[in-house]
Amino acid sequence: MSSFEYPAYSVLALIAAVLVVVPLPWHLQAWNSGTCLFMFWTSIGCLNYAVNAIVWHADALDRAPVWCDISSRIIVAVGVAVPAASLCINRRLYKIASVTAVTMTRAEKHRAVLVDLAIGLGIPIAQLVAEFIVSGHRYDIYEQVGCYPFIYNTPLTFPLVSVWPIIIGLCSAVYCVLSLRAFAIRRAQFQQYLAASSSLTIGRYFRLMAIASVELLCTTPIAAYGLYVNATSPIFPWVSFADTHFGYSRVDKYPAVIWKSSSTAIISFEFSRWSVVFCAFVFFMFFGFADEARRNYNKVLAPVVALARRVVPAKRSHPVYKYVLRSH
Incomplete structure (x- = not known):
């Protein structure tokens, strides 16, 4: 059974997976560990959903068991990893807004990164362990969606998985x-802190707050x-x-004609798939067109342009190129 979303969703998800990591270099330089975690998990989530949508766009066959084991766990991890990365961003913004000293020592930066890693990596790992406790079977396969985790709905599911x-x-x-x-x-x-910081500007601060707020408005509902x-x-x-x-x-395998007969299933799958892609595009809108992004684009494109300028004259001096000119 074909879907009007194929290949539109897969293409958009793959583009989103690439675009969201474009600003990664300068966020690494700025020690923005929470933002880097947000980019990493969002990109992984988009890539995972895109591959699933491509491989299982027309059937629900169990053709890649190892991939489905990994993919279904990625879905579980991303479900808490993106909100956890947003928590890291909001936590850092609060620390900056309530700063008592103009500069941070290197030890304080290291400590902040370790705390962010404990939140942005530790919580998803803990969620994977908790999810395994209430996982009823290995995974499910849904046509047009792909591999998906199965969680046995018991009272223990709520404190271990649902509420986090x-x-x-x-x-x-x-x-x-x-x-x-x-x-x-x-x-x-x-403002004194921002003036003393070479890696953070007022514009970047409020862009970070905006992306964290957008993520909050998306994932929490x-x-x-x-x-x-x-429930x-x-x-x-x-x-x-x-x-x-x-x-x-x-x-368990579910053709699209079966699972799409349930409006609840449609809403659940589409929300979970599109929310990650939406967060990736919103992130790129805030950071992909910023001044620092354009400067980094120029750094990347400058060698390519220089190489093209060297190659084109060389081709024009080639005997074949001269023969083509004479023949015309």
């Missing part, structure tokens, strides 16, 4: 409000909807780990 994106989003919202409040109170000292769907679906009693994992190697 919402909790992370609420923490980000608190940091966002505190950042605005601190900025309003300590505006003069904040989607996570709340997922929680609502789970209103049949909830099975938790018996034991062995009971939940009975027949764990099973792989």
Whole structure:
């Protein structure tokens, strides 16, 4: 069964996976670990969904078991990793807005990066472990969507899996409000900090706050909807780990005509797939056209242009090129 979204979704997701990592070099230079984590996880999520949409655009055959094992776990990790990266961004912006010293020592920068890594990598890893506890079987395959994790809906699912994106989003919202409040109170000292910083400008600061806020407005409602769907679906009693994992190697396959008969399934899949692509494009809109982005584009394109200028005259002096000119 074909879909009008194919290959549109796959192409857009692949473009988004590339565009979102374009600003990576200067964010690495600026020690923006939270932003780098956001770019990394968003790009991985877009790439993963794009590959799935390409491979399974017309069927639901279990043709790549190892890939599906990896892909379904990536989906679980990205579900909390993107909000966790946004939390890192909002946390850093709050630290900057409430800064008490104009400069940061190298040790303080190292400590901030380690904390961001603990949040942006530690939470997704912990979510993978928690998800495995309530994973009913290996994975599912949906035509036009691809590999997808299966989570057994028990009371234990809610504290282990369902609520964490919402909790992370609420923490980000608190940091966002505190950042605005601190900025309003300590505006003069904040501007002194930015003047002393070679890696952060007022424009980049508010672009970071904007992208974190957009992510918050996207993922938190989607996570709340997922929680609502789970809460209103049949909830099975938790018996034991062995009971939940009975027949764990099973792989269920769903043609599009079956899963698309459920409006809840359509909304859930499309929200989860398109939200990552949307975040990637919004991030590129904020940072891909900034002054530092254009400068880096020029750095990348300058050698290419110089090489082209050297190659073209060389081709014009080639005997074949001269013969073509004489023949015309």
